[in-house]
Structures are given as structure tokens and as C-alpha cells.
Amino acid sequence: MGLVLGTKMIQLGNRAQKDMPLKEIAHPLLCELAEETKDTVHLGIKDEDHIFISIKFLVNEQ
Secondary structure (H helix, E strand, O other): OOOOOOHHHHHHHHHHHHHOOHHHHHHHHHHHHHHHHOOOEEEEEEEOOEEEEEEEEOOOOO
16 A cells, blocks of 8 residues: 555645745746747656656646
8 A cells, every 4th residue: 555645744735835836936937938849848846766746837828
């Protein structure tokens, strides 16, 4: 069986997300990159050997 997050850990993650406006800061840059490359852009957060995808930005999104 894999790991299961408890409600406290999920709440902590949600709180950290609110305290770190990474998505809002990165959005215009991701939009520009997606349009220039005509490709889907992913923003991930690296944690040791794992990458957690935070945003997936499609070319046609505005």
C-alpha cells in the first residue's frame, strides 16, 4: 500500500500554496512561453528526485 496523506497534511499543503503565490507570478511567463513555443508548458516543483507538477499550461489557454 502506498502513502496516504491525512487531512492535517492536506491542510498544510493548501496553506503553503496560499502563502506562495507561485502560480500567479509564473502565469504570464508560462503564457508567453507556450505561445512562443506553440507547445504545452509545465511548471514543476522539484523535491529531491521527484518533480511535482504545479501548473500545466496549454497553448490555447488565455
